[in-house]
Amino acid sequence: MQLQSNDPNIQTFWHVCGLDKDDESILWTVRGYILPLIPGLTDAFYETLATDPQTAPLIEGRVEQLKRTHVAWLESLFNGGYGADFIRRQQQIGEVHVRAKIPPTFVAASMSFLRGALPDVLAANIADKDDAKAAMGTLLRLFDLCQFLIDRSYDGTLSDGLMGNLGISPALLARLQTVGKKI
Amino acid sequence: MREDQIRTILTDLNGGSADIEASALISTDGLIISSALAAGMDEDRISAMVAAMLSLGERTAAELSRGNLEQVMISGTQGHVLIIHAGNDAVLCTIAGKQIKLGLLFIDASRAAKAATAILR
């Protein structure tokens, strides 16, 4: 996979998590098996959100529309092209969730749901075991990348919004976040 | 050299009154420049908190049209913490006991802040 970002933190994330050319081709190989399963996985995901007292009110009345956007997002992971547009899209999704006042923990929990569902879904539906294993690694990396990019929108609100209002500079915020943490 | 001069300013400030227990000069980013703190005070934590208090005070003064911030004063049952600017990039924090005459605290701390500003410049 070709990284197209000048952001040093994204570059390091990309480098350390190890996304490379093979990841794109493995997803391409397995997409035919996985795409038909996405609506079912999405239904299960929204059923879970609907049973939690904190997430249920946030999705009430728009579950069908949200399922469509969620299906489209999951499909987009298999479409190749993880460059600048892909990165911008994840950040935009983050901004939408910030505006919708979805706490970042709920997004993290949802990613965790998807990560947890992966092994069974992939093992049961991809004939070649090695392909299933490779696809699993790639998808886990992509989920993490997406979550990192989505989470950054919350960081942005914290430092630009809340901290800006309090007059706390980014350098002082970094101090406050790490103070008292002894090596 | 500069460190020694600042350190002297802080020890003089502490020595000026029996009720001044400790003092520290901190950058506005929350890093200790020099300190004369009592044993057991967490330099690292205090420096970040003090810089944050000053930032909050500045923003509050501006928001409420009180002009440029002169000081932030925190008073507890055991004494006071006075936080004032020492130039644009540093903050002087003075920790005093309950018995201190506040007028004296303000004068001594301001004098020390002025002296530190001159050295930092």
Ligand code: HEM
């Ligand atoms: C894996 C985690 C999640 C992903 C990938 C995801 C993905 C998306 C996407 C792609 C959109 C459309 C963004 C756009 O309009 O451009 C969206 C919107 C939305 N999501 Fe999520 N979502 C996640 C978790 C959640 C959770 C946990 C909740 C609530 C509990 C939630 C609630 C919403 C709401 C309310 C909107 C619509 C906001 C609006 O249009 O006003 N999402 N999400």
